[in-house]
Amino acid sequence: MHSEHEEAMRADFHDRQSQALKMAQPEVSDDQRYEIADHISEFDQRWASGPYADEWAFLRAAHADWHAYPEQMGRFARDLEASRDVWEDYGLTDVNRRSVTQARHIAHEERAALAALSQRQPIRRER
Numbered sequence: 001m002h003s004e005h006e007e008a009m010r011a012d013f014h015d016r017q018s019q020a021l022k023m024a025q026p027e028v029s030d031d032q033r034y035e036i037a038d039h040i041s042e043f044d045q046r047w048a049s050g051p052y053a054d055e056w057a058f059l060r061a062a063h064a065d066w067h068a069y070p071e072q073m074g075r076f077a078r079d080l081e082a083s084r085d086v087w088e089d090y091g092l093t094d095v096n097r098r099s100v101t102q103a104r105h106i107a108h109e110e111r112a113a114l115a116a117l118s119q120r121q122p123i124r125r126e127r
Contacts, residue, residue, distance in 0.1 A: 016043040017106050059099040066107035
């Protein structure tokens with residue numbers, strides 16, 4: 001994967017996840033949610049059908065795993081950093097390693113944002 005393509009993929013994934021987080025905002029209307037979902041789908045279609053579909057799928061899976069299994073992913077990330085040559089023998093590339101790191105950062109940001117969102121007071125509307 002060329003560096004400029006990797007940079008584009010990472011930027012698009014960050015934007016994709018920012019859009020997904022926006023959907024969780026209570027003030028977002030259903031129409032806006034549909035628009036956001038369409039935009040997210042565009043990112044997925046562009047990358048999943050292109051020459052870097054495997055890298056996109058790996059990044060999405062790493063992100064999902066950071067949410068579902070944060071402790072296990074933490075151990076995996078530490079092991080991946082400590083034993084790069086071993087993991088390369090299993091087919092993991094530097095792009096994959098950077099995807100694990102990016103997914104960790106984004107998942108952490110999302111958890112913090114969702115926690116802050118859950119602590120917000122509900123909006124009161126006067127009748």
